[in-house]
Amino acid sequence: MLLSTGPDAIVLAVSDAFSHAFSVEARPVVGVSLYDLSELALVGCESTREALRGSIALVVASGTPDCVILTAEYGEHAALTEAKCSWRVEHAPVHDESGELVCVRQTVTACKAAAEIASSATLPDSELRYRTLFEQINQGFCIIEMLFHEDGTAADYRFLTVNPAFEAQTGLVKATGRTMLELAPHHEKHWFETYGEVARTGMPAHFQNEAAMLDRWYNVHAFRLDPSRPNQVAILFSDITEQRNADQRRKRSERGARAAALLAEAATRRLDALLEVVPVGIVVSDRNGAIERENRMFAQLWGQHHPTRTTLADLGSWRARWADHSTRHGHALELADWTTARALRGEEAVGDLLEIESFDEPPVRRVLLSSGAPIRDENGEITGAVVAQLDITERIAAEEELLVAAKRKDEFLAMLSHELRNPLAPIASAADLIRVFPNDEPRVSKASAIIARQAKHMASLIEDLLDVSRVTQGLVQYEFEVLDLNRAAADAIEQVRPIIERKKHRFSLHTSPGAALVRGDEKRLIQVLANLLINAAKYTPEGGTIDFTVRIESGNVKLVVSDNGIGMTPDVTAHAFELFSQAERSADRSQGGLGIGLALVRSLVTAHGGSVYAWSAGPGLGSTFVVCLPYLEVTHAGLYRAEHPTAGESSSLAELKMLIVDDNADAAEALGMLVETAGNDVQYASDATTALEVVERWRPDVCLLDVGLPDIDGYELAGMLRNRAETAKVVLVAVTGYGLPQDKEKALAAGFDHHFVKPLDFKSLLGVLGEIASPKK
Structure with a gap:
């Protein structure tokens, strides 16, 4: 019979022999729980059902066979006619091909000799009663008599009879008539307790347990044979050690295996994480060159949608050239040259320099440092290859830039030597002339003039060098103020007018209709414009055209210098503002100079928050240089409203009375003049005491307070003004050299309404003053 593995033991199939032996039909039985088949003597009483249930459960749980001996009322059946019968019921697991338990096979064998055990009254000779049973089974079997203490607890048991397999199963010899403690003095207590419970209750027991003293494990079925002899227990057991x-x-x-698998899985995860974060492209190939694994960086280097590679031959569609500056530099890689192919051949493949073209759209060129190594098995056979590729495109570009910079430096030193020798030659000649003709006044005068001019020229060269050094190192001290670039342009033109007139250039100037206001250092911005004009004049042939335009556009003041001179190639244009690039503009040295003027222009413009760029249509087609600086629109309105009022318009700032408190008289006066140009009334105080006196009699609308005053600091003064009823609503503006966030928080906490950091941003200040004046207007 086949039974399901569930707790109900559903009948799945019945053999013909079983149907005949128990006079049941297979069809009505299949699909019914074994325990519901009351017509079967096997399950005719609760004790047999429990014994079967325990045996089947043990097989399902352990996956090992089990056996139970059952005695029960049987009834009339075709194959067995005895009134009573015993059965050997074997349960065995049935597995599928994958090793999964699918059902339990039940085999029932009628044991007449076993039945006779239960009916010893009819057969007086016990040896004859049990001989057949004992010889048929290889399991150990014995009948014991339980011995109890006076309090009813199990003390020991005596062996009444044992079968031939008993000795082999237990290792105990001559056990009949002896107690267990005689044979094994330290036998575990739980054995006595279990068998004692069977004797007392009559309930069979089926279990597996260890007999430590016998150094064995047993599968045991214990049951009481005869209620009239309650202390006797039959034990069928198997050594399952x-x-x-x-x-x-x-x-x-x-x-x-699970632990090793977990360790391997953890190691794999760590390796996966490492491969994904390293900035190196890594690809693993099998012995045929097919990609088995690649990391994220490899996909980035070659393109996320690069072709699948199943053999080395597929590399024919991958594009790479040698980039090692050898005789093969620039040649496409042959199939055998690829790092993977060489590693699979067991060759050294370290440090290949390749220029690749990715499969991106559009393709991207990269320079890679590629290295590979073979993967070998335990026998040393090559089973694959691993290749690591590092993107060194930026490093190669940086090295090339360094080479170009070194070349420019060498050219500059050559130019510097030439430029310094040029004035030295006439100076030396003039000195010789004075030495030879010391009393010839006209010659001495002329020679002195030559020396003076050339010395001035040398001083100019040296000053240019020092100037660019100071600017690039950030050592220039700027004096920022609001200025009109229209006027700065006029001053720059005056400086370069001699060279323009000497070369007979046609020059035109176009300024903006209104003031082109910026915040900057006037001297340095005039220097910027002069350098651009000198550059245009030098590189424009005699009689050329130079246009200079100042215009306001998109929030910037644009200064444009255009010429129709020698022009520039795209490469020269790209490096026009770099140091020592003058030599690239012209093959000869007829223009002179060190090539640092435009570099100085860029540094100064950048320091003013602006930008500069150059453009040329090509050699011989002239050049255009454009400087962009932030336009101060608000400052323009404030400074020029008083000078150029419109009809019916009154200044929104004209009503403000402002007190400037600063112990630096020059700084206070400069700020006051700017504020006055916007139509405001200004008074000054150099310390807190004077400020309080002025406030008492004048009642200003705004107080600009320097925080670092000599007697009482600006924070304390602000608090005093806030605590006075007559000045509680005065707008207080802190002017300080401390610009950290906590400094601003401290000023606002002290009672200030606004916080400005030196040097003062006049555009922002005028914006604040405009907001204050608007309600008054």
Whole structure:
């Protein structure tokens, strides 16, 4: 019979022999729980049902066979006619091909000799009653008599009879008539307790347990044979030590395998994480060159949608050239040259320099440093290859830029030597002339003039060098103020007018209709414009055209210098503002100079928050240089409203009375003049005491307070003004050299309404004053 593995033991199939033996039909039985088949003597009473239930459950749980001996009322059946009968019921697991338990096979064998055990009253000779049964089974079997203490607890048991397999199963010899404690003095207590419970209750027991003193494990069925002899218990048992040890070994092996798998999985995860974060492209190939694995960086280098590679031949569609500056530099890689191919041949493949073209759209060119190594098995056979590729495109570009910079430096030193020798030659000649003709006044006068001019020229060269050094190192002290670039342009033109007139250039100037206001250092911005004009004049042939335009556009003041001179190639245009690039503009040295003027222009413009760029249509087609500086629109309105009022318009700032408190008289006066140009009334105080006196009699609308005053600091003064009823609503503006966030928080906490950091941003200040004046207007 086949039974399901569930707790109901559903009948899945019945053999013909079973149907005949128990006079049941297969069809009505299939699909019914074994325990509901009341017509079967096997399950005719609760004790047999429980014994079967325990045996089947043990097989399902352990996956090992089990056996139980049952005695029950049987009834009339075709194959068996005895009034009573005993059965040997074997349960065995049935597994599928994958090793999964699918059902339990039940085999029932009628044991007449076993039945006679239960009916010893009819057969007086016990040896004859049991001989057949004992010889048929290889399981140990014995009948014991339980011995109890006076309090009813189990004390020991005596062996009444044992079968031939008993000795092999237990290792105990001559057991009949002796107690267990005589044979094994330290036998575990739980054995006595279990058998004592069977004797007392008559309930059979089926279990597996260890007999430590016998160094064995047993599968045991214990049951009471005759209610009239309650202290006698029959025990059918099997030595499962080897089976259990095998199970333990298997479980340990499984645990070890699971632990090893977990360790391998953890190592794989760590390797995966490492491969994904390293800035190196890594690809692993099999022995045929097919990609088995690649990391994220490799996909980025070659393109996310690069072709799948199944053999080395597929590399024919991958594009790479040698970039090692050898005789093969620039040649496409042959199939055998690829790092993977060489590693698979067991060759050294370290440090290949390749220029690749990715499969991106559009393709991207990169320079890679490629290295590879073979992967070998335990026998040393090559089974694959791993290749690492590092993107060194930026490093190669930087090295090339360094080479270009070094070349420019060498050219500059050559130019510097030439430029310094030029004035030295006439100076030396003039000195010789004075030495030869010391009394020839006209010659001495002329020679002195030559020396003076050339010395001035040398001083100008040296000053240019020092100037660019100071600017590039950030050592220039700027004096920022609001100024009109229209006027600055006029001053720059005056400086370069001699060279323009000497070369007979046609020059035109176009200024903006209104003031082109910026915040900057007037001297340095005039220097910027002069350098651009000198550059245009030098590189424009005699009689050329130079246009200079100042215009306001998109929030910037644009200064544009255009000429129709020698022009520039795109490469020269790209490096026009770099140091020492003058030599690239012209093959000869007829223009002179050190090539640092435009570099100085860029540094100064950048320091003013602006930008500069150059453009040329090509050699011989002239050049255009454009400087962009932030336009001060608000400052323009404030400074020029008083000078150029419109009809019916009154200044929104004209009503403000402002007190400037600063112990630096020059700084206070300069700020006051700017504020006055916007139509405001200004008074000054050099310390807190004077400020309080002025406030008392004058009642200003705004107080600009320097925080670092000599007697009382600006924070304390602000608090005093806030605490006075007559000045509580005065707008207080802190002017300080401290610009950290906590400094602003401290000023606002002290009572200031606004916080400005020196040097003062006049555009922002006028914006604040406009907001204050608007309500008054």
